[in-house]
Amino acid sequence: MSAAYPGVKIQRHLLIVINPNGGPGKAISLFEHKVEPIIKAARCTYKVVHTEYSGHALKIASEIPLNEYDAIVAISGDGTLHELINGFAQHKEPMKAFLIPIAPIPAGSGNGTCLNLLGLKEGQDIAAATLNVIKGQSMPIDLLSILQSGKRSFSFMSQCVGLMADLDLGTEHLRWMGSYRFMYGFLRGILTRKTYRFKISVKIEAADKVAMVEALRKHTSSVPNHKPPPAEQTATTLLPPLQYANDYDGWTTFEGPILFLYSGKGPYVSRDLMQFPVSVPNDGMVDIVIQGSISRAAMWRSLDGAEKGAAYWRDSALYLKASAYRLEPLQEDGNLSIDGERFPFREYHAEVHRGLATLLSMSGRYAVDFTLGPPIPS
Numbered sequence: 001m002s003a004a005y006p007g008v009k010i011q012r013h014l015l016i017v018i019n020p021n022g023g024p025g026k027a028i029s030l031f032e033h034k035v036e037p038i039i040k041a042a043r044c045t046y047k048v049v050h051t052e053y054s055g056h057a058l059k060i061a062s063e064i065p066l067n068e069y070d071a072i073v074a075i076s077g078d079g080t081l082h083e084l085i086n087g088f089a090q091h092k093e094p095m096k097a098f099l100i101p102i103a104p105i106p107a108g109s110g111n112g113t114c115l116n117l118l119g120l121k122e123g124q125d126i127a128a129a130t131l132n133v134i135k136g137q138s139m140p141i142d143l144l145s146i147l148q149s150g151k152r153s154f155s156f157m158s159q160c161v162g163l164m165a166d167l168d169l170g171t172e173h174l175r176w177m178g179s180y181r182f183m184y185g186f187l188r189g190i191l192t193r194k195t196y197r198f199k200i201s202v203k204i205e206a207a208d209k210v211a212m213v214e215a216l217r218k219h220t221s222s223v224p225n226h227k228p229p230p231a232e233q234t235a236t237t238l239l240p241p242l243q244y245a246n247d248y249d250g251w252t253t254f255e256g257p258i259l260f261l262y263s264g265k266g267p268y269v270s271r272d273l274m275q276f277p278v279s280v281p282n283d284g285m286v287d288i289v290i291q292g293s294i295s296r297a298a299m300w301r302s303l304d305g306a307e308k309g310a311a312y313w314r315d316s317a318l319y320l321k322a323s324a325y326r327l328e329p330l331q332e333d334g335n336l337s338i339d340g341e342r343f344p345f346r347e348y349h350a351e352v353h354r355g356l357a358t359l360l361s362m363s364g365r366y367a368v369d370f371t372l373g374p375p376i377p378s
């Protein structure tokens with residue numbers, strides 16, 4: 001048994017949160033037919049809760065008893081994970097709540113987190129995700145504070161405006177299409193080729209694409225870090241303070257019409273798009289892509305290799321790593337998507353907190369390879 005469960009507690013006690021409405025609406029049947037037989041065979045014990053309304057997962061996480069569950073399993077999409085993280089933030093002991101690992105099982109439309117944890121081949125594989133529930137190890141992940149109109153929330157995955165927000169939030173009525181709705185939204189975006197005006201201020205930590213790939217290689221070849229969090233995380237009951245909300249010393253500002261800004265953690269945002277190929281779970285930085293206006297033909301060509309991160313090397317796309325940034329729309333209407341959820345289209349401040357939350361992972365890093373090198377000059 002100890003060889004089969006190296007460094008891992010045997011027979012975990014789990015809280016299983018199922019969103020019956022996520023993605024194509026098959027979460028309950030996936031649980032009963034695929035997940036439950038495996039966790040029963042592994043002799044895990046568990047309590048099952050079905051989310052009954054939007055915000056229910058947040059409430060569950062905000063009231064979760066500490067020291068009872070070894071993990072929360074979310075049979076859902078990324079929206080439910082967003083709620084669980086924000087529920088932990090509202091817990092009376094948030095720093096301890098954040099130490100409860102979350103293990104997602106893909107039952108939504110995008111399932112970017114599962115793709116990042118399990119890789120492209122197994123990202124939709126319910127058995128592989130369930131194995132991670134049973135045997136995965138804690139992996140600290142960075143979170144971003146999002147401060148908007150004085151209200152603070154947390155993002156674990158992505159923030160986007162412009163085309164990439166329109167193709168997500170503007171296609172919500174097409175959830176039945178699964179991840180194909182994102183492709184439909186992109187094709188619609190090619191036709192309209194709409195640009196947006198923003199003021200974007202960034203505390204840049206890295207901007208050299210070749211050096212960022214080298215840093216990724218170093219990370220992938222290092223031993224994964226499953227160490228418990230530093231003592232200061234568990235010693236305090238307070239959320240980490242915002243360091244840069246009023247300090248813009250040394251920030252860089254961009255202004256002008258752009259196609260989109262997409263920022264976040266984790267290489268895949270969907271099966272068809274490796275948006276942040278050099279993202280690392282807990283480097284304390286958010287990856288930011290700012291895409292300037294390009295022709296319809298170039299937009300069309302950008303689909304080629306998008307699932308392998310080909311856009312990373314595109315000259316028209318600025319790729320930055322930052323510890324904080326601020327985005328201010330310079331126009332009235334638009335969509336702001338944070339972890340796939342709709343937020344008011346207003347100014348916000350974003351700031352990274354290193355390794356604040358915890359996911360379960362078999363490998364201790366994103367199970368994603370970025371193999372494309374820079375284009376050879378012609």
Ligand SMILES: Nc1ncnc2c1ncn2[C@@H]1O[C@H](COP(=O)(O)OP(=O)(O)OP(=O)(O)O)[C@@H](O)[C@H]1O
Nearest residue numbers: 022023051052054076077078079080108109110111
């Ligand atoms: N019983 C319910 N009725 C209505 N909405 C619900 C219910 N339970 C959960 N929700 C809401 O469903 C939303 C979507 O959930 P989820 O993220 O699980 O799937 P998804 O959005 O299809 O997947 P993805 O985020 O990967 O696109 C969440 O914002 C959640 O608040």
